[in-house]
Amino acid sequence: MSRPADTELLAVALEEARAGLAEGGIPIGAALFAADGTLLGRGHNRRVQDDDPSVHGETDAFRRAGRQRSYRGTTMVTTLSPCWFCSGLVRQFGITRLVVGEARTFDGGHDWLAENGVEVVVLDDDTCVAMMTDFIAANPTLWNEDIGVD
């Protein structure tokens, strides 16, 4: 099987983000794929739904992928540039590639990851930008809570 295009990977993360929004949550989704394109785990931010500040899109996808002996060759795709928490996840576990939907509404750690050997692709996707722009405008306090801004 040929490896899916990055836009196809992003489509999975976007589905997750939309599911989160429909649940009343913060619309950020992510997924972890094996080197051959197999989906290992997918998830979305559940701060509101689960009352759990540790469940960002990336940590949810990582957790749902279960225990893996190695992350070599894996790709994490996320609708939004990863915060330091999620960037640290990617770096610590040696996730090889990071596909970012957009980094305009939040500039996380993707440059730091690129400097530290992660292959980073920023798609600058207009749909992702619009979704977060609308969400942040409507929910500034909740958004600030999610990224640790007082």
Place this chain on the structure above:
Amino acid sequence: MSRPADTELLAVALEEARAGLAEGGIPIGAALFAADGTLLGRGHNRRVQDDDPSVHGETDAFRRAGRQRSYRGTTMVTTLSPCWFCSGLVRQFGITRLVVGEARTFDGGHDWLAENGVEVVVLDDDTCVAMMTDFIAANPTLWNEDIGVD
């Protein structure tokens, strides 16, 4: 109430680490304290127990503290220098202080956090060192899995 000494904070993290060891898990514990010394959450690594790679000591303590509007003035105490994942957690959420039991058996992101404004104290505690030294010697494969080493 006066703020507890860092060694008292570490005693809570050590209790958690020992509880994890008794459960057959990786012996790393952590706790999050408010500025006035109130315990907000405590936890330990549960990779083995919960089959969940996202539950490190620090992420467990953070999660169990629940949603907080601000982490200003909080202290995270951990028996072991935090990995990038957990270091990113401390940085993203603006946790003010980090107390580390030891950084001899694993050199995580505590220096990076200090460079980025976190007040870091490394206690270099012999009990913490002995616990991890024994654990790593007996379980090298599990330990490497937990820190993403192939």
